[in-house]
Amino acid sequence: MFANLLLVVAVLGTLSSSVYLLMVLAGCWRFNRRSRRSPVNLAPAPVTILKPLHGAEPRLLQNLEGFFRQDYPAYEIVFGVRSECDPALEIVRELMARYPCVPVQIVVSGDPGWPNAKAYNLSRMQAAARHPYLIISDSDVAVEPGYAGAIMADLQQPRVGVVTCLYRGMPTAGIWTKLEALGMSVELPSGVLVADMLEGMKFALGPTMAVTAECLGAIGGFQTLSDYLADDFVLGNRAAGAGYKVVLSSHVIDHVVRHSSVAKSFQHQVRWTKSTRCSRPKGHLGTGLTFAVPFGMLGLIGGIVGGRPYLGTTSMPHLGLILLLAALVNRVIQCLAVGYVALDDGKGLRLALLYPLRDFLGFVFWLSSYFGGRYTTWRGERCLISADGRMEREPVLTSSGD
Numbered sequence: 001m002f003a004n005l006l007l008v009v010a011v012l013g014t015l016s017s018s019v020y021l022l023m024v025l026a027g028c029w030r031f032n033r034r035s036r037r038s039p040v041n042l043a044p045a046p047v048t049i050l051k052p053l054h055g056a057e058p059r060l061l062q063n064l065e066g067f068f069r070q071d072y073p074a075y076e077i078v079f080g081v082r083s084e085c086d087p088a089l090e091i092v093r094e095l096m097a098r099y100p101c102v103p104v105q106i107v108v109s110g111d112p113g114w115p116n117a118k119a120y121n122l123s124r125m126q127a128a129a130r131h132p133y134l135i136i137s138d139s140d141v142a143v144e145p146g147y148a149g150a151i152m153a154d155l156q157q158p159r160v161g162v163v164t165c166l167y168r169g170m171p172t173a174g175i176w177t178k179l180e181a182l183g184m185s186v187e188l189p190s191g192v193l194v195a196d197m198l199e200g201m202k203f204a205l206g207p208t209m210a211v212t213a214e215c216l217g218a219i220g221g222f223q224t225l226s227d228y229l230a231d232d233f234v235l236g237n238r239a240a241g242a243g244y245k246v247v248l249s250s251h252v253i254d255h256v257v258r259h260s261s262v263a264k265s266f267q268h269q270v271r272w273t274k275s276t277r278c279s280r281p282k283g284h285l286g287t288g289l290t291f292a293v294p295f296g297m298l299g300l301i302g303g304i305v306g307g308r309p310y311l312g313t314t315s316m317p318h319l320g321l322i323l324l325l326a327a328l329v330n331r332v333i334q335c336l337a338v339g340y341v342a343l344d345d346g347k348g349l350r351l352a353l354l355y356p357l358r359d360f361l362g363f364v365f366w367l368s369s370y371f372g373g374r375y376t377t378w379r380g381e382r383c384l385i386s387a388d389g390r391m392e393r394e395p396v397l398t399s400s401g402d
Contacts, residue, residue: 003316006302010323013295014330020194020290021330027193028342035250042156046074047148047210048129050136052121053081053088058172058258061091063142068099072148076103080125082117084108088139114226115383115391123222132213141207142170142254150251151210161215161244162236164204166192167255168345176265177257182351182358183269184255185339191287192248193342201246203279204236207255211235215244229383229391230275237279252343266365273369278389284369291363293356296327331356 049067057063067077079092089106096104105128112120122136135151137143154163166189169181192205209232216222219238225231236246277284303320335355339348383391 003302003306006298010295010299016289017292023194024190027197028337044073046131047133048131049077050125051079052118053139056087059256066143068095068102069145070148071145078105078125080107080121119222119225119231134211136209138207140256154247154249155210159245161239162246163210165208165249165251167207167253168343170254170256179358180265181257185345186335187362190338196248201248202240203233206232215239218242227390230279233279269365270368273365277369292327292330293359294363296324299323328356331359
């Protein structure tokens with residue numbers, strides 16, 4: 001009886017994950033078709049790039065240098081830090097000397113007055129911005145020279161308030177950064193592409209959030225993000241609610257994965273899943289049906305436990321093995337379609353056989369988001385997340401990383 005129950009759950013999960021794969025493939029086809037469209041040519045408007053910084057992270061020099069090398073006629077960069085002693089400023093000043101023609105401002109925000117320190121920093125940086133178009137970019141992303149032009153081509157379109165973009169995970173060292181990078185290059189964009197296809201973009205992605213000053217003012221400015229952990233989701237969601245278009249750019253950037261240890265990688269990803277659960281509770285619950293490998297493993301276990309003929313012809317162990325193989329093939333196809341084809345990420349081809357393991361870990365992170373209470377750690381501070389995604393910070397003595 002127990003074995004039959006496991007097999008029934010495994011079959012249903014295999015069906016749901018297969019349907020999800022078909023939607024992902026449709027989303028990839030739609031994204032690639034849109035990427036081939038020629039952008040509408042508009043006179044480039046001046047833009048301010050806001051770059052919040054927090055310490056000297058791995059590859060920070062290379063990441064920031066990409067923003068100094070933009071092939072865009074009129075832009076400035078505003079860097080924001082909490083303290084003048086932040087070691088990231090040494091790298092900024094080195095790049096300022098290397099690229100003297102790029103207008104740069106440095107804003108020292110001091111201790112944050114809001115629970116979300118990033119939102120507080122952005123509010124101070126916006127006050128120094130000279131232009132009505134803003135591109136908010138995290139410190140751990142790498143971009144090509146055409147980045148600003150691609151984002152602005154969408155942001156200048158009528159009624160567009162927010163533009164965001166997908167990103168490829170860029171591992172630094174070790175198997176754990178590779179697995180986390182695979183999640184960024186396959187698992188996350190899969191959900192975004194399906195959401196965009198089914199209901200349109202109603203959220204933004206943190207590594208790049210471009211917004212007009214008009215849209216930002218209409219939703220209450222950065223203060224509206226002041227006590228939310230998922231500030232990217234809230235920014236896009238409030239903009240869509242105010243009647244502005246949120247556009248997923250066809251431009252793809254790279255996101256550096258710097259959590260090389262198991263503990264830090266796990267902590268970072270559980271924090272992200274908890275934030276998602278609070279932001280989209282129903283959608284997050286349904287995400288459990290999109291994983292394939294856990295259901296394949298359940299099928300294998302059910303087949304081994306049963307160990308007798310099933311449906312008169314196929315033995316239960318054979319059926320369990322078929323379910324597991326179907327799950328593995330499902331995830332390899334997803335990795336190739338999303339990572340390699342849609343995002344043009346070589347890891348999607350090289351590490352496709354590793355992605356089933358990432359799928360299983362993604363399920364573990366998803367499951368973990370429902371346990372351990374509502375506490376998480378962000379930027380070395382312990383945070384309590386409320387049911388609606390708001391947070392309260394509690395200082396801790398040691399830094400745990402981001």
